[in-house]
Structures are given as C-alpha cells and as structure tokens.
Amino acid sequence: MERGDARSARTTGGFLIFRGVSCALCLAAFCALYVCSAVAQEAPVYYGYIKLGMVAISQYGEAASMRESYNLSNGLTFNKVILNGKLAKNNMISLDIENVTEHQMNGSLEFAASGIFDIRFDGRRLRYLQPDSGTPEFSREFKGVTANLTPRRWLTIYGGLSSQDKHGDRVALLTDGLDFTGTTYDYSTQTRNIGTEIRWKGRSAEVGYEWREFESENNSLLNRGGRRLRAFVHGPVAGGLSLSASYIEDKSIFDETGDLLHMRSYSGTLTLVPTKTLSVSGHVNHKNTRDDLTEISSRILTAGGQASVRLHTSLTTQAGYEYTRRTEVPVEILVIEDKREVSSNAFLVGMTERFSDRTKLILRYRARTTDRTKYEGLTGPFDTDNFVSKLEGWAGTYVQYSLAFEDRERSNDELLSKGRVTGFTVFANVSPALGQHPPSLRLSASTFRSKFTEQRLDFLTDNILLSARLNYTPLKGLNTEAGITHVDVRKDLNIRKDIVVASLEYEFVSGYAVGLKYDLFSYDDLLTYRGNYAANVVTLSLSRKFGSDYSEE
C-alpha cells in the first residue's frame, strides 16, 4: 500500500471510529436521561433540538479556494443535536453536537451531578481539501475530557486529558518552498492537567499543573514536552478593593537535547471601586524567559493603570496608561551588550455616551509609542495607533442600526514602513410590526481599505462587503430565510465572492419540522485566474424540538 493510501485509509478509518463514538455518546446521553428519570420516578425535565439533513452538492473549480465550502459533502448530516436535561436529584446532562458530516464533527457531552461532580467530553474532527487533489488529505482532530469534583461547597478539584492530532498532506505556507515541517503533517499533542480551587466569601485561589507532549512521526528532533504551573488568587480585600494575582511557570524541553525554554510570569491587579461611579485599577506584570537554545534571557516588565468614571447618568469615560520595558539579557553570543532594550508607552482614552436607553456612542483611542534608542538590529518593533468609534441605537420603533468606524495603523519610522487599515461598517435590522411574527431584514455594508507603504513597495486593497438577510414567518409554523453576501476585493487584488442562501422550514406537527435549503457559493480570483470555484448545495432536513421550554416559546 502506498504511503498516501495508508494515510487515507487511516484517516477514513479514524473518522468512522470517531463518528461511531459520537453516535454512541448521543445514545448514551438519551439513555441516561430516560433511565435515571425512570429510576428516580420523576418526570424528566429536559429540552433539546435535533436536526438531520440530506445534502446534495454540485460543484466545479478549485474547491479549496473557498473556505465556506470546506468540508461540504453529499449525504447524511447531523446539523445540530442539543439535549439539556435534568436527571434524578438535580443531576444534569447536556449534549451539543454540530455539523457531523463525512468530513467533520464538533461536539460535547457534559454530565453534572449538581454541586458534586461534572465531566465533559469534547470532540472535534476536521478534514480539509487540498488544492490539487480535491480529496480530503489533511485532518485535524481534537479529543478531550475534563472533570470537576466539588466535595465541599468551597473546594473544587479538577483534571483533564486532551489530544490533538494533525495528519495529512501539507501545502507550502507562501510559495512552493516548504519550511522545516516538510510536506506532511504528522503530529500529535497530548495534554494532561490537574488542579484545585478553593473559594471563600467571594474569593478564590487556584493552583493547576499541566503536562504536554508534542510528537512528530516525521522528525524526532521536533519531539518536546512542556510543563506549566499556574496559580491564581482573586477576590475582594476590603472596602471596594479587590486583588487578582497570578504566577505562571512554564518549561518546554526538547526530548533529544534536553534544552529548554523556561518562563516565569508574575502579575497582579488591584481594582478599587470606591463608589458606583468610579473604578480605578492598577496592574503590574513581570515575565522572565530564558532560552537555552539561543542562550538569550529576556525580561518584560509591564505596569499601568486605568480609571473609569461615570460623569453623569449617561456618560462614562475611561483613561489608561501602560509602560512596558523589554530587555534581552546578553549572554555569550551577544556582541552588542548595551543595545538590547525596548520600552514603550501606551495610552488609552475612551468614552461611552448613552443618549437614551436605546442609543449609545462609543469612542476609543489607543496608541503605543516605542523607544528603540537602546535597540540595534535588523528588525524594529512598531508604533501603533487605533481609533474605534461606534454608534448604535434605534431609528424609530422598527429600525435598529449601528455605525462603526475604525482606523488602525502601525508604523516603523526607522524603516519607513506603515500599514493602515481603515474600515467603515453600517448595519441595520429592520423589523416592521407585521403580524404575530414580524419579518426581520438585516442589512450590512462594510468597506475596509488596507494600505501598506514601504520605501520600495506599496500595496493597496479596497474590500467591499455587502450582505442582506431576510427572515420571515408568513404563516404559523412556516419560517423562511433568504440572504446574500457579496465580497469585492479591488486595487492590487481582484477577487469576487458571493454566497446566496434561501431556506424554508415548516412545522407540520408540533415539534416536528421539515426544511429545504439552497446555498450558492461562488469565488473568482480575477487577477491570477487560479482559485475559481462555484457550488450549488441543496439540503433537505428534518428537525425535532422537544421538551417543555421549546414548546413555551
């Protein structure tokens, strides 16, 4: 068997097992719900939702060029399974599964003996199409379980296991050149953690420890492990003053060489809320990292504070300052001993004005300037400027709107490079009072201009994004939806993208609904003429809502 065939067989086989496990979890959840309720002779209290779909796809072009169409597949799909229920004696069960198809699965199952114990299983499996083969060649899989034991109201002991695997073919990051990771993914990461938390009078203290192992089948040089200790204290101290402090210690160790990266971080935040209108906080963080491999140690000190004042009932203002100093401690290999320090000053001002209960204006400006006079090297950190503004509210009774403007810039004066993104977004939700279930029309228009300038090369793109979505219930039990999203990228790129969706769902018997959905995906890269794709997707679905809560809606 060829290597590719073996991998394909392994990923296919693995997925079947994974899907089998997820189905078993569903069954176990349903069985537990009914059996426990029966044993307790209590009526089960539960609510949930299940939706199954049958998908038919017609597509052409390069499927991997459009992310929205990743993992689409013909055949049966579990679109959504939610089950929340109460078992005997306040025990709870919660199942949440989404989008189970041939190529993916995402879900969790949680069981809680209320106040004593809870356990949660998480699973996620994704397979991606690669540009040339058009077949699913790359998969990412996550599995995890976490458990919390609460033997006393004030004490929790927790632990967890998780693993993440990546297998399959790998495409180059930017060009045909490949980096150290080679032409395939063959990695797995295992993580285990334990910890405990105590609580008293609104305060908490937590200590946790984590082990992680990274293994590569392709290259044993990459194999490494890690350990992380985390400790937190949080809670009120006295008279409106509260403290939050943490200590984190992390070690990464290479299996073959024993070299390690060692990080220690201390941080603390004091928050004072003397009155209902004033909040003041100060924070300090010190991080110390030593890298045996590069023989460089670094120290990062961050200290700052911010205040939030409600000037009157409608206006709240914020201001803050943060100082950061980064120092690389010269060890043997560094020649320029006094030139390895960068410091920066960050400022923040903002305000929120509530013109009425329903209209709000937010303005925020944030800037950071960097002092590089003690730094020498080929690279340079950035200065940043960020301005964000947002106005949201209601125009009349039926129109909810928001207007947002943002201007983000980062620059390096020494290199004369500057990247700037200017964006404007208008959003409106129109919901006129028509009938018992009024229609809702959501309209959105955005434009983002991204401009990069440097001594030799400029790059400019104008991104225009338009979307409209209408939800309407013309008859009781009949829900309809139609939507379109158009993306137009111009100037130095030339890309058009469209997504059209139309669906209707009819509740033919209380709790049971049948649905029909049509999706159109279209992508054209008009500059390179590589990456053109179109797909028509039709989904027929059957859904069931159950439990008292949904029926009350």
Place this chain on the structure above:
Amino acid sequence: MCHEDKAANLQGTPHALSSKNKTGKVGIRVFCQDCHLRPEKHLEDPSVETASRAADMPAAEMLAACSVCHSSQHLRELGNGNPHLANGIKCVSCHKIHRPNEPGLLKKPSVELCLDCHRSVSETFNLPSHHPVKEGILKCTDCHIVLSAFDSPFSVEGARPICVKCHNEYDGPFPYEHGALNDYTLEEHGCWTCHEAHGSSNGKLLKEPDRRLCLQCHVVPKHFTAHGGIWADRRCEECHSDVHGSYSSPKLFNEDMLSRPCFRAGCHSE
C-alpha cells in the same frame, strides 16, 4: 409562592432552586436571594418597584454577585479592567439564567452573541481568508477568554498558548527563533505580527502579501541589488523558508537551502 413560573423554568438548569435552607451541603446551594440581592424590601412590599431585577443591577455589582459561586478565569479577567464591563456589558447581557436554550446558559449560540455586537469583526469573517467561525467550526471563545483594555486580546497567559492549540507545530521553542513569533522577544507581537486574527484578503490570513509582509519589519541590505538584481523580484521565503523558526539556521534557511553550494561552502556559508 408568587414566582412559581420562575422556579419552574430553572428546573433542569444548574440554577435549579433548593427548597431547603442554606446548609452548605453539596447539591443544595441555589436560592433566589443569591442572585436577586437585598430582597428585604420586596418581601415587605412585593411590588415591581421593590424587586431586585437583573436589568437594574450595575455590571460590577452583578459580577460580584456571580463571583460568589463562579470563579473561572472568564470571571477573574472580566473584573480586571475589561472593556465589556466598562461599557456596561454584564453577565446577563450574554447569559440567560431563567429558561436557557443554549449550552453554557447562553441567550443564543455563542458566535451569534458575539458577532451581533462586533459587527466589523463579523464582516471580516467574509473575507477570502478567514478563520472558520461562521462555518461553525470554531467559536470566538476558542480563542478569546476575555479582552484586556490594552494590546492583548487574549488573557494574562498571552496569545501563544491560544494559537498553538490548533497550530501546534509552531509551538517552539526552536533552536533559531523568528523573534516576532514569541511574545517574550524584543520584537514581541506574536503570531499577529504577520497574521490577521479574523479575516484577510491575503492568503493564510496574512496582513500583507508576499515580501511586503517581511519588509514591514526587516531591512534587507543588498537584496535588491546583489548579483545584478536577480533576486530583486523574488519572495523572501523562497530562501528564508523556515519563517516560524529553524532547526538549522539563524537566518531561517531550511536544510535544503543550506545544502546548496552558495550556502554550504560559498560566500553565504554561515
């Protein structure tokens, strides 16, 4: 009992009410007054005006009330200068305690909840290269615990532990690191020095395309003129291909590149 309907719709949720006194015993823990603070006036005068309602509670007071039982990192960091709290976004802005429909007692699926307010971010998920949030593969909370007021959109533990949860091959340390990748270096910013977090019109979520990305930080003396300018139009990563970190070269060349004559024994040997 006046509010039987409220008690009933807590059944089947973690906040299902106890009918007994507070004893401190496990499994008997939630009472109306745990959330609806200062009920004395309402008990004396059971009118709407005296009721302690979530809508009337300041965000900081609600956080304090919830923190009596809940002490997750989510809550801890929310109290430390978080912009949500400063803008009056409180626990019940996202969570629905009575009759919740979504896991985590959320009002809506978590992605919808976040993107309903963060409209600009929502739109950037429509750009050609984006994290698959709208496709239901990722949730906002897979990356964000909460936001800090300054630069870090993640948590006190930094971005690196977040990104490498999925992109684990880039979780160094590498013998030769690309400084920008690590938040402990002088170049600092981490993964988002080069990548947008949400969406980009450039492939691989890059902030800028091709070598423009590198030129935002790097001075490249002679690269445009050496050898008669034959490298002037080439992409940086054609040679510096181990862009995230290298096991063999401080200049981030990969081993194939180092085996070429110009690097093995020629003018560019290290």
